[in-house]
Amino acid sequence: MSLDFSMEKVAPSGWGPIRQVPPEGWEIRGKPVAAFWREMYQVSVEETFSAGHALRGYRGKCENVHGHNYRVRVTLEGPQLDAIGLLVDFTQLKQVIREIMGRLDHQFMNDLEPFKTVNPSAENVAKYFYDEVTRQMNGLPPGARVTDVILWETDTSRAQYRPGG
Numbered sequence: 001m002s003l004d005f006s007m008e009k010v011a012p013s014g015w016g017p018i019r020q021v022p023p024e025g026w027e028i029r030g031k032p033v034a035a036f037w038r039e040m041y042q043v044s045v046e047e048t049f050s051a052g053h054a055l056r057g058y059r060g061k062c063e064n065v066h067g068h069n070y071r072v073r074v075t076l077e078g079p080q081l082d083a084i085g086l087l088v089d090f091t092q093l094k095q096v097i098r099e100i101m102g103r104l105d106h107q108f109m110n111d112l113e114p115f116k117t118v119n120p121s122a123e124n125v126a127k128y129f130y131d132e133v134t135r136q137m138n139g140l141p142p143g144a145r146v147t148d149v150i151l152w153e154t155d156t157s158r159a160q161y162r163p164g165g
Helices: 090-104 122-136
Strands: 041-053 066-078 145-154 157-161
Touching: 041 090, 066 090, 066 122, 090 122, 122 145, 122 157
Parallel strands: none
Antiparallel strands: 041 066, 066 145, 145 157
8 A cells, every 4th residue: 555645644543643653564655664764863953154145036125135143953864873872973063064154154145156146045045055064974874864954044934955855
């Protein structure tokens, strides 16, 4: 039996509010349930920086030069820990994030690559962090990866990037 990823089919009637694994033989997105809901470790690091930008092609206040006190959260996950019991060294992850932030902090992002051509929207800045952290993180345990990046422009407005597939 195969399932779409809808709440009705992921959580059939009679199942409690806690995520329960469907019966053996069921599939989600063409994968056996056991592969879809495998045990994973997850770590996140949050940092802040300030930068300015202007949205090209936007009609409204944000087409003008303005700035934000950004907050970025990078999350990694993986099915196993390294020899000393870590998914990732927080210090290494923070160093990578801070190096990326150092390029943007107190800068006008429109003047920096890749934002000379890519609009510096929250969505694109989140993807930029995803791409850069993924490129720079070395020595992760097998199966570990960056799962997503969340970028807040304000306390109530955020964008998230996670790869498809």
